[in-house]
Amino acid sequence: MLVLVAPGQGAQTPGFLTPWLDLPGVEDRLREWSAAIGLDLVHYGTNADADEIRDTAVAQPLLVASALVSARQLFPTAEDFTRLVGAAAGHSVGELAAAALTGVLPEQSAMELVRKRGLAMAEAAAITETGMAALLGGDPEVVVPHLEKLGLTPANVNGAGQIVAAGTAEQLAALAEDKPEGTRKVVALKVAGAFHTHHMAPAVSALEAAVQELSPADPHTRYVSNKDGGVVTSGAEVVQRLVGQVANPVRWDLCMETFKELGVTALLEVAPGGTLTGLAKRALPGVKTLALKSPADLDAARELIAEYAAPAGSPAE
Numbered sequence: 001m002l003v004l005v006a007p008g009q010g011a012q013t014p015g016f017l018t019p020w021l022d023l024p025g026v027e028d029r030l031r032e033w034s035a036a037i038g039l040d041l042v043h044y045g046t047n048a049d050a051d052e053i054r055d056t057a058v059a060q061p062l063l064v065a066s067a068l069v070s071a072r073q074l075f076p077t078a079e080d081f082t083r084l085v086g087a088a089a090g091h092s093v094g095e096l097a098a099a100a101l102t103g104v105l106p107e108q109s110a111m112e113l114v115r116k117r118g119l120a121m122a123e124a125a126a127i128t129e130t131g132m133a134a135l136l137g138g139d140p141e142v143v144v145p146h147l148e149k150l151g152l153t154p155a156n157v158n159g160a161g162q163i164v165a166a167g168t169a170e171q172l173a174a175l176a177e178d179k180p181e182g183t184r185k186v187v188a189l190k191v192a193g194a195f196h197t198h199h200m201a202p203a204v205s206a207l208e209a210a211v212q213e214l215s216p217a218d219p220h221t222r223y224v225s226n227k228d229g230g231v232v233t234s235g236a237e238v239v240q241r242l243v244g245q246v247a248n249p250v251r252w253d254l255c256m257e258t259f260k261e262l263g264v265t266a267l268l269e270v271a272p273g274g275t276l277t278g279l280a281k282r283a284l285p286g287v288k289t290l291a292l293k294s295p296a297d298l299d300a301a302r303e304l305i306a307e308y309a310a311p312a313g314s315p316a317e
Contacts, residue, residue, distance in 0.1 A: 001086035006094030017045025060118035067097035070271035120206035125193025137184035146180035159253030160282035166194035229254025266308035
């Protein structure tokens with residue numbers, strides 16, 4: 001069974017969309033979305049520097065756009081996706097890409113929502129100087145209480161020996177000086193705020209208002225949620241979880257447990273792939289993985305799909 005996953009913030013790099021523009025229809029689609037959301041995705045995905053695309057309001061739409069255009073090279077229609085993909089999930093903002101790919105939201109609606117999400121989270125992040133740092137290694141039963149002692153939130157519990165802490169600049173500085181026992185390394189992340197914590201409460205309110213105009217459909221393919229790793233079969237519930245997840249921890253460890261329970265044999269990460277594939281290699285031994293980094297990876301992805309994809313059945317199964 002094939003699982004498709006979409007990466008979250010921090011996966012973007014300068015110029016990462018450039019090679020995708022050579023594919024038929026990609027630039028036209030990006031320009032349509034750019035006009036709809038008031039953000040030049042082509043510019044930011046090709047010519048902008050690292051600081052420009054670190055901006056939350058820019059990074060989030062870029063990531064969802066790249067996930068969608070890369071996935072559509074492999075699954076041109078919803079029928080193709082349902083026939084070949086057993087389950088889909090996204091990490092943090094990647095959940096909006098997963099929602100579009102599983103049919104919960106039309107692609108343009110997902111792009112409009114992610115633009116509002118990015119702007120709201122950027123505004124919330126500007127209230128206090130906050131950030132995030134990844135802790136590599138260590139036992140969660142030791143790491144989590146240590147973070148809480150420092151006033152930090154375990155914002156991403158990613159599995160495979162990785163937890164991401166979020167909080168104020170002062171709290172993160174204290175963590176750098178006082179690592180939990182067993183932690184090998186603390187790495188500051190290229191994000192502009194303490195996402196998935198109480199610092200994002202203002203963004204939740206903004207998104208609650210934004211989703212009132214949406215009419216979500218139930219997913220046509222299993223949708224695995226960051227909230228608890230559960231398979232969600234109601235489109236309305238998917239959207240409500242997308243709103244609440246902004247201020248709550250990402251449980252990617254539980255998503256990977258669900259993949260395992262569903263019988264995953266292969267995992268494909270859409271562009272800009274790499275981060276989630278790395279976690280899967282450590283947490284899902286024996287599962288074939290592939291990260292779409294550029295169009296040069298599409299042939300290998302097609303081979304993976306041909307070998308490992310199988311009829312997925314109903315998302316409720």
